Amino acid sequence: MLRVGFSEALAYRAETLVWIAATTMPLVMLALWHTVAREAPIAGFGPSQMVGYFLSMFIVRQLTGSWAVWLINMEVRDGTLAQRMLRPVHPLLAYALSAVAELPVRSFLAVPLATVALFVFAGAELVRAPGMWALWFLSIVGALLITLFANLAIGCLALFVESSTKMMDVWLALYFVFSGYLFPVALFPPAVRRAIDWLPFRYQLGLPVEIMTGRHDFASALAMLGHQWLMVLVMLAIVALVWRGGVKRFAAYGG
Amino acid sequence: MKAYLSLFWLELRTSLALAMQYRADFVTDGFVEVFWTLTALVPLFVVFRARPVVAGWTFGEALMVTGFFTLLQGVLEGAINPSMTLVVEQIRKGTFDFVLLKPKDAQFLVTTARVLPWRAVNALTAAALFVYGFVVLHRAPAVSDLGVTALLLFASVGILYSLWMLAVSLAFYVVRVDNLTVLFGAVFDAARWPASVFRGFLHVLFTFVIPLAVMTTFPADALLGRASTAEVAGAAVAAICALAASRAVWTRAIAHYTSAGG
Numbered sequence: 231m232l233r234v235g236f237s238e239a240l241a242y243r244a245e246t247l248v249w250i251a252a253t254t255m256p257l258v259m260l261a262l263w264h265t266v267a268r269e270a271p272i273a274g275f276g277p278s279q280m281v282g283y284f285l286s287m288f289i290v291r292q293l294t295g296s297w298a299v300w301l302i303n304m305e306v307r308d309g310t311l312a313q314r315m316l317r318p319v320h321p322l323l324a325y326a327l328s329a330v331a332e333l334p335v336r337s338f339l340a341v342p343l344a345t346v347a348l349f350v351f352a353g354a355e356l357v358r359a360p361g362m363w364a365l366w367f368l369s370i371v372g373a374l375l376i377t378l379f380a381n382l383a384i385g386c387l388a389l390f391v392e393s394s395t396k397m398m399d400v401w402l403a404l405y406f407v408f409s410g411y412l413f414p415v416a417l418f419p420p421a422v423r424r425a426i427d428w429l430p431f432r433y434q435l436g437l438p439v440e441i442m443t444g445r446h447d448f449a450s451a452l453a454m455l456g457h458q459w460l461m462v463l464v465m466l467a468i469v470a471l472v473w474r475g476g477v478k479r480f481a482a483y484g485g
Numbered sequence: 486m487k488a489y490l491s492l493f494w495l496e497l498r499t500s501l502a503l504a505m506q507y508r509a510d511f512v513t514d515g516f517v518e519v520f521w522t523l524t525a526l527v528p529l530f531v532v533f534r535a536r537p538v539v540a541g542w543t544f545g546e547a548l549m550v551t552g553f554f555t556l557l558q559g560v561l562e563g564a565i566n567p568s569m570t571l572v573v574e575q576i577r578k579g580t581f582d583f584v585l586l587k588p589k590d591a592q593f594l595v596t597t598a599r600v601l602p603w604r605a606v607n608a609l610t611a612a613a614l615f616v617y618g619f620v621v622l623h624r625a626p627a628v629s630d631l632g633v634t635a636l637l638l639f640a641s642v643g644i645l646y647s648l649w650m651l652a653v654s655l656a657f658y659v660v661r662v663d664n665l666t667v668l669f670g671a672v673f674d675a676a677r678w679p680a681s682v683f684r685g686f687l688h689v690l691f692t693f694v695i696p697l698a699v700m701t702t703f704p705a706d707a708l709l710g711r712a713s714t715a716e717v718a719g720a721a722v723a724a725i726c727a728l729a730a731s732r733a734v735w736t737r738a739i740a741h742y743t744s745a746g747g
Contacts, residue, residue: 253670261675262532262682265540272535336665399517403524412528 231324235331250340253291259412260284273416279443281356283414285348286439291411292337292344294374294434296329299398302385307393311480322473325385326378333374357444365451369438372458376434379465386469388478404429410436416445430465433458492589493597500600515606522555522610525677540681547679548618549705553641554677556611557700560642561673563604565649571599573656581742592735595653596646615708627710633717634707640699640724647727648695654731654738676701699723 263280266272275283302325305311314321348356357363384401387394404411415426415436426432437458441451463483529551530725533544542550572595575581584594619625626634652669675683680698683691691697699720706712 238657252667254671258675258678259528261687262528262678263685265682266532266536269536269539325559362552396513396517398519407524407527413531417531419534 231319231327232331235328236335250292253288253295253340254407256284256288256291256411263413273414275414275416275461278352279355282348282352282443283439285344285352286442287411287435289341289344289348290370290373290435290438290442292341293333293370294377294438295333295336296374296377296381297327297332298325298378298381299385300395301325301328302382303388303393303395306385307479315477322382322386322469325382329378329381330374332452341350355443357442359448361448362441362444362451365448365455366441369433369441369451369455369458372455372462373434373438376430376458376465379462379469380430380434383465383469383472386472386476389472390482403432405434408432409434410439414440414445427457430461433461461481489589489593492593496597497600501602503599505546514601518604518606519610520654522607526551540679542679542681543622545618545621545708548614548621549708550679550701551677552611552614552618553638553701553704555607555614556638557641557645557676558673559604559607559611562608563620565601565602565646567599567601569649570673571595571651572653576644576656576742585739585742591739592732626708627678630707630710630712632703633712634704637707637712637720640720641704643724644696644727647731650731650735654734657738657742668732673697679705696723702707 260280263272263275263284264277267275267277268279271279302311305314310414314324317324380401381398384398385396387397408415408426408429410432415423415432418426428436433454437454440446440454446454529544529547532539533547537543539547549676573582575584585591587594615626648669675687675691676697678689680691680702688698692699703712703716703720706716
């Protein structure tokens with residue numbers, strides 16, 4: 231199944247280029263924050279820290295993206311979902327696997343380029359300890375899972391209302407602001423930061439970036455990782471709940 | 486001319502009627518749009534919480550740029566994008582023949598084909614941003630500046646429109662350009678910030694190649710009463726050249742068109 235998803239993604243190479251271009255936002259934000267940080271460091275971020283942060287952000291976004299919500303919306307409306315349900319593989323697992331299989335294709339071009347740029351321009355900003363990179367890997371997996379589960383949950387909402395892509399738009403707006411995508415969460419006032427600890431968004435992008443650019447020591451990174459995986463479980467429970475309720479309604483539609 | 490005006494009015498009424506068919510969508514779309522604009526303001530607040538002045542712009546002044554950005558985004562997504570998506574689809578299916586057969590100018594018909602009225606919400610949001618900006622600045626805009634501002638705004642819309650006409654003309658040759666909407670949207674997002682934020686390569690790119698600076702920063706300068714003659718003249722010349730160029734390319738592209746399968 232991973233192979234099918236992989237070749238599907240290969241078939242739409244042009245779309246992949248568009249996806250990369252559509253995620254260049256961190257580079258625009260880098261230009262802005264670099265200008266700001268050059269006048270004086272801000273919340274511990276100097277110009278070179280900004281370069282490290284936003285290039286890492288670009289890479290992490292490429293590695294953890296998912297478009298499942300649009301696919302599910304489409305399939306609920308045209309009934310393809312009913313066919314999927316007849317197959318021996320759970321539909322949600324199928325969506326998840328195809329999303330994961332797309333990732334290598336999506337990141338094939340941009341990630342190596344950005345990685346080279348990262349090492350050339352901001353290699354000094356990256357953590358050295360192998361232990362931290364192990365945590366980073368776990369945080370990437372966690373981030374991918376949260377993004378995927380959010381996509382699946384909102385996608386399954388399409389079983390209740392006609393189209394849930396509007397809800398995805400609202401989710402995305404919050405995600406951009408609170409995940410550290412537009413600026414490091416350290417720049418928020420402390421009260422907002424405490425609230426962000428209990429929202430899923432930071433664990434989708436900010437945490438891996440913060441770990442790889444050495445914003446956390448080992449202990450605090452481990453604690454954040456615990457938070458993240460707790461969030462993974464919560465999201466999984468939400469997906470299961472929405473799916474179970476939604477399938478009943480879907481059966482009622484066509485039954 | 487009069488025929489075109491009444492035609493324009495007719496097209497507008499049709500679009501409105503189309504949009505009113507889905508009233509619930511109308512409300513949710515408007516809501517989502519305002520929500521996006523508000524969350525997009527958060528970085529602005531965060532930047533200026535840390536610094537009173539960024540790249541020569543204060544908070545109130547930067548709000549003007551964001552205001553013009555919101556306004557142009559409304560024009561882009563409400564009036565330009567929908568029509569363009571329609572044309573690209575027509576070219577792909579071959580139904581574009583029917584447009585060419587009509588006895589009026591094809592470019593006019595294509596441009597006015599579809600409007601999303603709820604994007605007018607952006608105009609209200611932009612107005613609110615201007616008011617907020619001037620409240621922050623503790624002053625009111627000079628009446629004499631409004632004329633220049635309007636002129637520069639016209640130039641902005643002209644340039645935006647020309648860029649789009651060029652993109653659509655491309656559709657006659659390569660067929661698949663609907664993704665350009667996403668692509669251009671991503672680049673256009675940089676216009677949210679004053680042009681002086683960008684340096685070096687990006688500065689040149691955004692001033693001369695994709696003139697984002699001309700589109701949002703120049704009108705903001707004008708509204709603040711500090712637009713130089715060079716800025717005004719440059720914007721006017723750029724807009725006229727862009728419009729002329731896009732018209733020329735469009736005419737050539739139509740001549741090249743041989744219908745689907747041709």
